[in-house]
Amino acid sequence: xxxxxxxxxxxxxxxxxxxxxxxxxxxxxxxxxxxxxxxxxxxxxxxxxxxxxxxxxxxxxxxxxxxxxxxxxxxxxxxxxxxxxxxxxxxxxxxxxxxxxxxxxxxxxxxxxxxxxxxxxxxxxxxxxxxxxxxxxxxxxxxxxxxxxxxxxxxxxxxxxxxxxxxxxxxxxxxxxxxxxxxxxxxxxxxxxxxxxxxxxxxxxxxxxxxxxxxxxxxxxxxxxxxxxxxxxxxxxxxxxxxxxxxxxxxxxxxxxxxxxxxxxxxxxxxxxxxxxxxxxxxxxxxxxxxxxxxxxxxxxxxxxxxxxxxxxxxxxxxxxxxxxxxxxxxxxxxxxxxxxxxxxxxxxxxxxxxxxxxxxxxxxxxxxxxxxxxxxxxxxxxxxxxxxxxxxxxxxxxxxxxxxxxxxxxxxxxxxxxxxxxxxxxxxxxxxxxxxxxxxxxxxx
Amino acid sequence: xxxxxxxxxxxxxxxxxxxxxxxxxxxxxxxxxxxxxxxxxxxxxxxxxxxxxxxxxxxxxxxxxxxxxxxxxxxxxxxxxxxxxxxxxxxxxxxxxxxxxxxxxxxxxxxxxxxxxxxxxxxxxxxxxxxxxxxxxxxxxxxxxxxxxxxxxxxxxxxxxxxxxxxxxxxxxxxxxxxxxxxxxxxxxxxxxxxxxxxxxxxxxxxxxxxxxxxxxxxxxxxxxxxxxxxxxxxxxxxxxxxxxxxxxxxxxxxxxxxxxxxxxxxxxxxxxxxxxxxxxxxxxxxxxxxxxxxxxxxxxxxxxxxxxxxxxxxxxxxxxxxxxxxxxxxxxxxxxxxxxxxxxxxxxxxxxxxxxxxxxxxxxxxxxxxxxxxxxxxxxxxxxxxxxxxxxxxxxxxxxxxxxxxxxxxxxxxxxxxxxxxxxxxxxxxxxxxxxxxxxxxxxx
Numbered sequence: 001x002x003x004x005x006x007x008x009x010x011x012x013x014x015x016x017x018x019x020x021x022x023x024x025x026x027x028x029x030x031x032x033x034x035x036x037x038x039x040x041x042x043x044x045x046x047x048x049x050x051x052x053x054x055x056x057x058x059x060x061x062x063x064x065x066x067x068x069x070x071x072x073x074x075x076x077x078x079x080x081x082x083x084x085x086x087x088x089x090x091x092x093x094x095x096x097x098x099x100x101x102x103x104x105x106x107x108x109x110x111x112x113x114x115x116x117x118x119x120x121x122x123x124x125x126x127x128x129x130x131x132x133x134x135x136x137x138x139x140x141x142x143x144x145x146x147x148x149x150x151x152x153x154x155x156x157x158x159x160x161x162x163x164x165x166x167x168x169x170x171x172x173x174x175x176x177x178x179x180x181x182x183x184x185x186x187x188x189x190x191x192x193x194x195x196x197x198x199x200x201x202x203x204x205x206x207x208x209x210x211x212x213x214x215x216x217x218x219x220x221x222x223x224x225x226x227x228x229x230x231x232x233x234x235x236x237x238x239x240x241x242x243x244x245x246x247x248x249x250x251x252x253x254x255x256x257x258x259x260x261x262x263x264x265x266x267x268x269x270x271x272x273x274x275x276x277x278x279x280x281x282x283x284x285x286x287x288x289x290x291x292x293x294x295x296x297x298x299x300x301x302x303x304x305x306x307x308x309x310x311x312x313x314x315x316x317x318x319x320x321x322x323x324x325x326x327x328x329x330x331x332x333x334x335x336x337x338x339x340x341x342x343x344x345x346x347x348x349x350x351x352x353x354x355x356x357x358x359x360x361x362x363x364x365x366x367x368x369x370x371x372x373x374x375x376x377x378x379x380x381x382x383x384x385x386x387x388x389x390x391x392x393x394x395x396x397x398x399x400x401x402x403x404x405x406x407x408x409x410x411x412x413x414x415x416x417x418x419x420x421x422x423x424x425x426x427x428x429x430x431x432x433x434x435x436x437x438x439x440x441x442x443x444x445x446x
Numbered sequence: 447x448x449x450x451x452x453x454x455x456x457x458x459x460x461x462x463x464x465x466x467x468x469x470x471x472x473x474x475x476x477x478x479x480x481x482x483x484x485x486x487x488x489x490x491x492x493x494x495x496x497x498x499x500x501x502x503x504x505x506x507x508x509x510x511x512x513x514x515x516x517x518x519x520x521x522x523x524x525x526x527x528x529x530x531x532x533x534x535x536x537x538x539x540x541x542x543x544x545x546x547x548x549x550x551x552x553x554x555x556x557x558x559x560x561x562x563x564x565x566x567x568x569x570x571x572x573x574x575x576x577x578x579x580x581x582x583x584x585x586x587x588x589x590x591x592x593x594x595x596x597x598x599x600x601x602x603x604x605x606x607x608x609x610x611x612x613x614x615x616x617x618x619x620x621x622x623x624x625x626x627x628x629x630x631x632x633x634x635x636x637x638x639x640x641x642x643x644x645x646x647x648x649x650x651x652x653x654x655x656x657x658x659x660x661x662x663x664x665x666x667x668x669x670x671x672x673x674x675x676x677x678x679x680x681x682x683x684x685x686x687x688x689x690x691x692x693x694x695x696x697x698x699x700x701x702x703x704x705x706x707x708x709x710x711x712x713x714x715x716x717x718x719x720x721x722x723x724x725x726x727x728x729x730x731x732x733x734x735x736x737x738x739x740x741x742x743x744x745x746x747x748x749x750x751x752x753x754x755x756x757x758x759x760x761x762x763x764x765x766x767x768x769x770x771x772x773x774x775x776x777x778x779x780x781x782x783x784x785x786x787x788x789x790x791x792x793x794x795x796x797x798x799x800x801x802x803x804x805x806x807x808x809x810x811x812x813x814x815x816x817x818x819x820x821x822x823x824x825x826x827x828x829x830x831x832x833x834x835x836x837x838x839x840x841x842x843x844x845x846x847x848x849x850x851x852x853x854x855x856x857x858x859x860x861x862x863x864x865x866x867x868x869x870x871x872x873x874x875x876x877x878x879x880x881x882x883x884x885x886x887x888x889x890x891x892x
Contacts, residue, residue: 006609008630011603012628012640014642016665017648024661028651132606161762161768184456185455196457201463219466231787260788262790330647
């Protein structure tokens with residue numbers, strides 16, 4: 001995205017509503033909250049990500065000259081409205097949960113308070129950023145829980161949904177506990193460790209597999225992982241054993257072998273034996289190929305001698321849960337709480353706070369100005385005031401450490417991959433005052 | 447993406463392989479093909495998209511100064527290798543199917559012939575672009591087939607996986623037969639019709655729903671769709687009937703009402719009756735809210751009086767099939783065909799052509815230099831030579847017309863939403879010469 005460009009990364013109705021707000025002189029302050037309506041059965045919890053990108057978007061939001069010219073030429077808006085957009089800035093206040101936090105349904109993770117036009121325009125992009133990053137962080141957290149102590153690398157750029165998805169996924173996965181990503185640009189942009197060695201095409205470009213191994217070793221003596229399944233996995237492993245003494249004479253240590261097809265458990269066992277028998281007990285095994293947290297858990301439950309996993313498509317598309325019901329809803333306007341009552345989509349009104357009660361007590365969602373519960377931690381913290389961030393972005397490593405603590409604190413039943421109903425394991429209660437407010441709004445006639 | 451930036455939008459192993467190719471002096475010409483290994487049961491065919499973006503990427507690919515500096519500073523590569531990347535350009539030849547074409551498993555949709563380093567580096571991004579755009583075009587085609595003659599609008603930016611996904615989805619959906627998108631930037635960038643009116647938050651910002659309707663009508667007299675389900679759908683419809691005479695006096699015509707929650711069939715019938723009884727038979731009904739091709743088909747099968755549909759998350763995440771097995775494989779190096787034989791992942795070797803045989807005869811995948819079958823159409827056409835496109839990009843409207851013709855030509859059994867095994871309905875045969883070549887390569891020792 002270029003600066004200016006991102007202002008049009010919105011739904012058209014945001015602009016028609018903005019025009020109506022301008023026409024009516026509706027400039028009151030609105031409170032919008034971003035939350036997930038319900039968790040799918042495949043997710044016992046969610047891990048928050050994408051807040052940093054959301055704040056960056058808000059802070060830099062403006063309409064570029066090309067975008068204004070296009071809006072003008074579109075004939076869909078009166079010129080005076082387009083002129084006003086030239087000065088558009090986000091001047092609001094934002095509260096957010098810290099990235100890497102565990103959260104549940106009906107808990108606002110981001111609260112925006114701003115003149116209604118500003119808070120409205122940003123809806124589409126805020127959901128777009130936080131929804132996806134959170135999907136991937138939550139999926140990655142499950143992989144991390146399934147593979148304690150094992151190396152986990154994001155391999156999913158190629159089937160992520162576009163470039164930004166690949167980048168956001170690499171960041172979200174690392175935040176959630178992955179060890180790194182294969183995506184080079186994510187390394188440059190976010191300082192994430194970058195992993196990768198060779199593909200089948202490299203092997204195939206050589207007349208013989210053994211030649212390919214030898215040549216690659218000569219070129220990459222300090223980072224040598226060899227892919228052994230291009231033709232026959234065990235045959236590949238035996239070639240490595242044959243090659244190893246010659247490499248050792250040149251001071252080259254083989255770090256790992258990668259398996260990428262077939263029955264990974266069976267191959268890993270056979271290859272491990274070939275390596276051990278061949279005097280290479282220190283060479284690690286790294287597996288990839290259509291892996292997800294469930295397959296990883298099954299491999300480790302069967303004691304597969306695998307030291308690391310590349311997780312690709314299932315991670316970056318969050319393949320079993322490619323979308324969740326993340327929404328951004330008006331909760332108050334001009335000091336008055338609002339409640340949408342559409343069937344199956346009713347919201348809890350008013351600006352809110354989420355309190356983490358500690359232990360197995362779960363969370364309490366309350367109005368933001370209610371008295372704090374005893375010994376509870378407020379999860380929504382001020383992060384932006386009058387359109388400016390209150391502090392520089394936290395280092396990603398700090399957020400990653402926070403995520404690890406969050407996962408460690410989860411009750412055991414939520415740390416499994418089983419389908420769970422988190423509402424029993426981690427109750428999220430709605431405060432009596434909030435319930436009373438909702439009932440009161442329902443009683444009012446419209 | 448900035449220019450220069452996109453060169454790092456690749457997997458790290460592409461760079462380590464490039465370094466090895468440089469070190470070894472492996473500069474021979476490689477043939478890579480992009481294809482889908484198998485279709486999931488939810489898809490009887492795929493509709494190709496993303497080729498224009500892929501060619502644009504290839505034509506503009508270079509390493510920017512920041513990217514080179516980062517690679518240098520990473521310490522992962524020798525300086526002379528990084529220096530050589532400064533001059534890196536894609537100088538290869540490309541064949542591709544036309545966007546909007548229907549295709550099936552094992553059919554190359556893109557063939558790249560270039561010095562191996564060039565053809566290798568681009569793997570990750572080429573798959574990233576074509577895989578996702580094709581997913582969405584294929585999903586959108588199913589929606590189009592389910593809703594003949596109805597207005598279809600992409601509403602899915604907010605839950606698309608990042609910004610680029612939202613944009614590519616809007617383009618792919620329009621190409622496949624949607625009428626437009628809510629995504630404003632897609633309108634600017636691709637000239638796609640843009641749709642949208644109001645959200646629940648607009649209604650809620652007003653004390654009374656009737657006030658919101660009247661104010662919006664005053665602001666948007668030429669494009670008036672009113673959202674009626676914020677509080678009570680039928681009550682909302684009755685308010686519209688009450689308001690209509692006053693609007694008519696000001697020359698404002700209500701174009702449509704939008705339903706977004708609850709039982710859409712039931713609401714549409716009730717609202718249609720309210721409108722018809724209220725003298726508004728010309729006001730259209732537009733439905734949205736968790737729709738996909740299956741729900742649309744069910745609504746229309748029940749004769750729901752709905753004139754148009756907004757399809758969001760299920761479209762832009764291709765929710766039932768968020769990924770397919772799209773790959774980019776080395777098929778020849780230095781004039782010699784290559785075959786990967788990994789279990790379950792074996793490839794057909796050599797540069798190939800896909801012939802469409804006509805009628806119900808299906809397709810033939812053959813070596814590119816075999817004699818053409820009688821009356822068959824070659825689907826892969828030259829689109830780039832020596833790194834330059836052979837023609838300017840086709841207008842998107844022309845590709846959209848092509849997609850419509852392709853869909854119209856499909857056999858009836860593939861035009862349904864049923865789970866089908868396309869291999870029986872649209873046979874894709876492998877030519878005897880290609881089969882013989884594969885067998886011959888398998889016989890050779892490695």
